[in-house]
Amino acid sequence: MRDPKQTQTPIEDLAELRSYFASHNVVREYIAHTSKVHSVGWSCDGRRLASGSFDKSVAIFNLEKSKLVQDFVFKGHTGSVDQLCWHASHADLLSTASGDKSVRIWDTRSHKCAASISTKGENINIAWSPNGSTIAVGNKEDLVSFIDTRTYKVVTEEQFNFEVNEISWNNDSDLFYLTNGLGCVHIMTYPGLHLQTVLKAHPGTCICIEHDPTGRYFATGSADALVSLWHVQELACLRVFSRLEWPVRTLSFSFDGRLLASASEDHVIDIGDTETGEKVAEIPVQAATFTVAWHPSRYLVAFACEDKEPPERKRDAGNLKLWGLPNN
Numbered sequence: 001m002r003d004p005k006q007t008q009t010p011i012e013d014l015a016e017l018r019s020y021f022a023s024h025n026v027v028r029e030y031i032a033h034t035s036k037v038h039s040v041g042w043s044c045d046g047r048r049l050a051s052g053s054f055d056k057s058v059a060i061f062n063l064e065k066s067k068l069v070q071d072f073v074f075k076g077h078t079g080s081v082d083q084l085c086w087h088a089s090h091a092d093l094l095s096t097a098s099g100d101k102s103v104r105i106w107d108t109r110s111h112k113c114a115a116s117i118s119t120k121g122e123n124i125n126i127a128w129s130p131n132g133s134t135i136a137v138g139n140k141e142d143l144v145s146f147i148d149t150r151t152y153k154v155v156t157e158e159q160f161n162f163e164v165n166e167i168s169w170n171n172d173s174d175l176f177y178l179t180n181g182l183g184c185v186h187i188m189t190y191p192g193l194h195l196q197t198v199l200k201a202h203p204g205t206c207i208c209i210e211h212d213p214t215g216r217y218f219a220t221g222s223a224d225a226l227v228s229l230w231h232v233q234e235l236a237c238l239r240v241f242s243r244l245e246w247p248v249r250t251l252s253f254s255f256d257g258r259l260l261a262s263a264s265e266d267h268v269i270d271i272g273d274t275e276t277g278e279k280v281a282e283i284p285v286q287a288a289t290f291t292v293a294w295h296p297s298r299y300l301v302a303f304a305c306e307d308k309e310p311p312e313r314k315r316d317a318g319n320l321k322l323w324g325l326p327n328n
Contacts, residue, residue: 007297007298008255008297008298008299010255010256010258011258011299012258014273014275014276014278014280017258017259017273017280017281018280018281020299021271021280021281021299021324022281023326023327024299024324024325024326024327025281025283025323025324025327026323026324026325026326026327027283027321027322027323027325028067028068028321028322028325029319029320029321030061030068030070030319030320030321030322031318031319032051032053032059032061032070032304032318032319032320033051033053033054033055033057033059033317033318033319034053034055034317034318035053035054035055035317035318036053036054036304036306036317036318037051037052037053037054037291037304037318037319037320038052038053038054038080038081038082038083038290038291038304039051039052039081039082039083039084039291040052040084040291040292040293040302040303040304040320041084041085041086041094041293042086042293042294042295042296042302043086043091043092043094043108043296044086044087044088044089044090044091044296045091045296046063046295046296046297046298047062047063047091048060048061048062048063048071048091048108049061049063049068049293049302049320049322050084050086050094051084051304051320052081052082052083052084052096053080053081053318054080054081055318056075056077056078056079056080056081056098056100057073057074057075057077057081058073058074058075058077058081058084058094058096058106059072059073059074060072060073060074060094060108061320063295063300066325066326067322068320068322071108072111074104074106074111074113076104076113076116077096077098077100077102077104078098078100079098079099079100079101079122080098080099081096081097081098082097082098082099082123082124082125083096083097083123083124083125083126084096084097084126085126085127085128085135086128087128087132088128088129088130088131088132089130089132090132091108092107092108092109093105093106093107093108093114094106094108095126095128095135096126097123097124097125097126097137097138098122098123099122099123099124100122101118101119101120101121101122101123101139102116102117102118102119102123103116103117103119103123103126103135103137103147104116104117105117105149105152115152117147117152117153117154119137119139119145119154120139120141120143120145120157121139121140121141121143122139122140123137123138123139124138124139124140125137125138125164125165125166125167126138126167127167127168127169128149128169129169129173129190130169130170130171130172130173131172131173132149133148133149133150133173134146134147134148134149134155134173134190134191135147135149136167136169136176138164138166138167138178141159142159142160142161142162142163142164143157143158143159143160144157144158144160144164144167144178145157146158146190146191156191156193158193160178160180162180162181162182163180163181163182163205164178164179164180165178165179165180165181165205165206165207165208166178166179166207166208166209167179167209168209168210168211168218169190169211170211170215170218170232171211171213171215171232172215173190174189174190175187175188175189175190175196176188176189176190176193177209177211177218178209179201179206179207179208179209179220180205180206181205181206182205182206183200183201183202183203183204183205183206183222183224184198184199184200184201184206185197185198185199185201185206185209185220186198187199187235197235199230199235201220201222201228201230201237202220202222202223202224202226202228203222203224204222204223204224204226204247205222205223205247206220206221206222206223207221207222207223207247207248207249208220208221208248208249208250208251209221209251210251210252210253211232211253212253212257212274213253213255213256213257213296214256214257215232216231216232216257217229217230217231217232217238217253217257217274218230218232219251219253219260219262220251221247221248221249221250221251221262221264222247222248223247223248224247225242225244225245225246225247225248225264226240226241226242226244226248227240227241227242227244227248227251227260227262227270227272228240228241229241229260229274229277239277240277241260241262241270241272241277243270243272243279244262244264244266244268244270245264245266246264246265246266246288247264247265248262248263248264249263249264249265249288249289249290249291250262250263250289250290250291250292251263251292252292252293252294252301253274253294254294254299255294255295255296255297255298257274258273258274258275259271259272259273259274259280259294259299260272260273260274261283261292261294261301261303262292263285263289263290263291263292263303264288264289265288265289267284267285267286267287268282268283268284268285269282269283269285269289269292269301269303269323270282271283271301283301283303283323285303285305286305287305287306288305288306289303289304289305289306290304290305290306291303291304295324298324299324300322300323300324300325301322301323301324302320302321302322302323303320303321303323304319304320304321305319305321
């Protein structure tokens with residue numbers, strides 16, 4: 001069986017994929033924070049993994065061969081770091097959304113905060129446009145602010161009259177997507193913010209959305225425990241993944257768009273095949289999983305779970321995990 005190098009060759013055959021993960025299913029656990037990890041994400045070159053936590057910090061790990069080595073910790077936020085997002089083509093720049101009413105840009109070369117942008121509310125989600133020019137950030141009051149990354153200033157704001165759950169860009173950065181509490185996906189033009197389409201994606205609250213790196217698909221996860229896979233151009237639902245039993249909290253596509261990881265309060269993370277909908281593998285977990293991220297060029301998944309101990313025993317608080325390592 002092939003061994004993942006720095007850039008892995010996509011595996012086309014479903015049986016071969018299953019065979020690969022039967023021999024590459026080791027999980028390694030790493031201590032990253034002193035309390036719950038809210039978000040994990042890989043730099044575009046795949047050399048670094050960042051995690052944001054309730055403990056107000058951002059931990060940076062280097063991927064060395066097949067293990068993570070903690071490099072340093074960014075501190076500066078005065079509230080929980082709820083979501084993070086790397087620049088799509090600049091491997092050293094990372095953005096974070098915090099409950100402290102700010103967005104921060106961090107530079108992993110200088111180990112410094114490159115910018116801090118004040119926003120109007122407690123931020124819960126963030127999405128950096130693939131062309132790098134704009135950061136969108138959403139807060140608890142359903143206000144989405146758009147930050148120009150040349151000036152680090154908020155250039156426009158959009159207040160929604162419904163629950164905004166997660167935000168995303170298409171690969172061309174000219175369409176902006178958001179999921180809402182009514183089970184819909186709103187697709188708007190950018191920068192005009194004209195509503196182009198409303199997709200009724202799920203009967204339950206539409207929680208999360210993710211675009212596939214190849215630009216073919218996007219996926220939505222819902223409180224109805226379903227994951228829908230959509231064709232980007234035709235806006236048609238291609239298939240539905242229904243193996244989870246709890247609300248789907250987080251999604252991630254593999255680098256080749258072939259695999260979709262879905263996680264929830266189920267005690268497995270589901271790895272599905274986007275071409276057939278069939279299960280390729282599953283990652284056993286002991287607790288609810290709220291963040292999952294495929295590596296940008298290898299079949300490796302980073303994720304973080306809720307603390308599996310009661311609140312008074314924080315033994316597993318703040319850990320992150322890496323799955324897909326060889327069994328030998």
